Amino acid sequence: MPSEAETEVSVPVGSDADIIIARQQGRALAEKAGFSGSDLTLVATAISEVARNIVEHARRGEVVLRMIHQGDKRGISIVARDEGPGIDDISLAMQDGYSSGKGLGLGLPGARRLVDEFELESSVGVGTTVRMKKWLNSHRSVAKYR
Amino acid sequence: MRVPILKQGGYLIASVQSALTDRDLLDLRDNLAQQVGKFRSRGVIIDVTSLDVLDSFAVRTLRTLAQMIRLRGAETVIAGIQPEIAFAMVQLGLDLGDVATALDLEEGLVLLERRTSGGGRRAKRSGN
Ligand SMILES: Nc1ncnc2c1ncn2[C@@H]1O[C@H](COP(=O)(O)OP(=O)(O)OP(=O)(O)O)[C@@H](O)[C@H]1O
Numbered sequence: 001m002p003s004e005a006e007t008e009v010s011v012p013v014g015s016d017a018d019i020i021i022a023r024q025q026g027r028a029l030a031e032k033a034g035f036s037g038s039d040l041t042l043v044a045t046a047i048s049e050v051a052r053n054i055v056e057h058a059r060r061g062e063v064v065l066r067m068i069h070q071g072d073k074r075g076i077s078i079v080a081r082d083e084g085p086g087i088d089d090i091s092l093a094m095q096d097g098y099s100s101g102k103g104l105g106l107g108l109p110g111a112r113r114l115v116d117e118f119e120l121e122s123s124v125g126v127g128t129t130v131r132m133k134k135w136l137n138s139h140r141s142v143a144k145y146r
Numbered sequence: 147m148r149v150p151i152l153k154q155g156g157y158l159i160a161s162v163q164s165a166l167t168d169r170d171l172l173d174l175r176d177n178l179a180q181q182v183g184k185f186r187s188r189g190v191i192i193d194v195t196s197l198d199v200l201d202s203f204a205v206r207t208l209r210t211l212a213q214m215i216r217l218r219g220a221e222t223v224i225a226g227i228q229p230e231i232a233f234a235m236v237q238l239g240l241d242l243g244d245v246a247t248a249l250d251l252e253e254g255l256v257l258l259e260r261r262t263s264g265g266g267r268r269a270k271r272s273g274n
Pocket residue numbers: 049053054056057058082084085086087093094098099100101102103104105106107108109128202203
């Protein structure tokens with residue numbers, strides 16, 4: 001049984017260098033959890049998108065990576081959290097091609113397609129939390145917005 | 147980490163390392179746009195074989211880079227996008243627009259030769 005310290009990693013995110021650290025840590029943890037091949041790239045890419053959103057739209061926050069179990073399912077959970085400005089219109093933010101800045105507007109809807117479970121919680125003036133899960137050998141997709 | 151830019155004949159080859167920060171990518175874009183003028187190159191290859199992730203920011207930057215290089219009168223080829231990266235890009239909904247791509251560096255060179263009708267060198271500079 002691996003210890004708690006080995007199965008959870010928290011990465012403070014405040015610069016573009018931290019985006020790299022977050023996705024490298026995520027890839028390493030996903031590998032430990034048993035993921036391989038293109039799944040590792042999907043996990044790293046999803047982390048890159050939500051971590052960049054923190055730097056770009058909220059300046060600082062954190063990405064918490066965790067190995068998870070549910071019955072005999074194993075996987076990885078990625079939580080990106082910040083206390084930035086929050087998102088006013090969540091369904092708009094989740095639309096392909098919507099960006100309040102100069103982005104392609106693909107970060108959030110794209111990340112959602114890279115994982116099995118996706119939850120976005122945000123309030124203006126309070127902050128934003130994105131929770132994603134990817135299960136080993138699973139390809140269903142569930143999304144929730146609050 | 148700075149991206150090394152190699153001059154080969156009339157072409158410039160940038161071999162991107164595993165992890166690039168946003169700053170590194172923007173620097174690469176600006177350096178290439180400058181060096182195309184300095185070396186009077188006809189074409190540029192960005193070799194992304196060892197890159198770990200191509201996310202929305204990286205793709206947007208590569209597209210801008212290719213547009214800038216075109217405005218400078220040269221061609222850009224993105225070479226070596228790995229299968230798992232290609233899969234992640236499709237899932238994200240990202241594409242490179244009309245930027246040319248090649249399987250690897252070798253194919254990239256062949257493509258450039260064709261597009262720049264060989265040689266790769268431009269007219270000699272006359273005056274300034
Ligand atoms: N952590 C966050 N805090 C505040 N606003 C956010 C956050 N993440 C996303 N947003 C808002 O949601 C919009 C959509 O996000 P998304 O990541 O899809 O696109 P983008 O970041 O603008 O561009 P891209 O990710 O394609 O470069 C953003 O433009 C921004 O307004």
